[in-house]
Amino acid sequence: MTMEPNDNDFVLLNMLRQGDRKAFDTLFRRYYPMLCAYLNRLVAAPDAEEIVQETMIWLWEHRERLVIETSLCRYLFKMVYHRTLNLLARQEVARRAEHRFFSRYQEMPESINHYQITELTKRIEEVIAQLPDAYREAFVLHRFKGMSYKEIAEVACVSPKTIDYRMQQALKLLRISLKDYLPVLGYLL
Numbered sequence: 001m002t003m004e005p006n007d008n009d010f011v012l013l014n015m016l017r018q019g020d021r022k023a024f025d026t027l028f029r030r031y032y033p034m035l036c037a038y039l040n041r042l043v044a045a046p047d048a049e050e051i052v053q054e055t056m057i058w059l060w061e062h063r064e065r066l067v068i069e070t071s072l073c074r075y076l077f078k079m080v081y082h083r084t085l086n087l088l089a090r091q092e093v094a095r096r097a098e099h100r101f102f103s104r105y106q107e108m109p110e111s112i113n114h115y116q117i118t119e120l121t122k123r124i125e126e127v128i129a130q131l132p133d134a135y136r137e138a139f140v141l142h143r144f145k146g147m148s149y150k151e152i153a154e155v156a157c158v159s160p161k162t163i164d165y166r167m168q169q170a171l172k173l174l175r176i177s178l179k180d181y182l183p184v185l186g187y188l189l
Contacts, residue, residue: 009072016063024063028056031073035080042084051083120181127177131170138166139174 015023032052039048055076059066068075128136137156141147142163147155149163156163 013066013068013072016059017066019063024060027059027072031076032056035076038077039080039084043087047087048084051080051087055080055083123178123181124174127174130177131173135166135170135173138163139170142167 009027012023012027016027035052035055036045036048039051042048043051058079059076128139131139134156138152141152141155142149149160149167152163153160
């Protein structure tokens with residue numbers, strides 16, 4: 001596996017920039033196996049293949065704006081290397097989050113059971129139903145439908161500051177009404 005500049009790569013790269021699919025196919029066949037072999041030392045084979053495929057798709061999609069200051073070979077190896085680092089970082093974050101959730105679940109008092117969680121869920125639904133209409137609408141649209149304050153304000157024909165106030169009031173009323181459940185909520189959140 002050589003990483004020296006290849007004159008043929010320069011020709012193929014210029015053809016690729018012009019949208020030549022045969023040039024892309026040639027580059028793909030040339031680099032796909034060696035990039036996968038390189039990444040197999042860092043990640044599992046399916047991850048390596050996916051990273052290389054995504055890189056090659058990116059190469060095609062950005063062919064007109066490519067600026068390669070070294071050889072295409074070095075460029076592709078660097079690109080898959082950095083994508084692999086990103087994948088490994090995401091996997092590490094997921095592992096830490098999973099560990100944290102598991103640890104907190106283990107710390108949860110055994111006295112919290114399915115019945116209590118069901119009761120809490122029912123109580124939350126009741127409290128939300130008792131909120132004033134404007135507060136409830138803002139709360140449901142924001143927390144359950146994922147809308148921003150600005151989007152809710154447009155729907156309700158009010159300012160985003162009004163929605164902010166309604167959300168603050170809704171949360172205040174929820175905290176007051178659910179104060180007896182705060183210990184359970186603390187473990188669940």
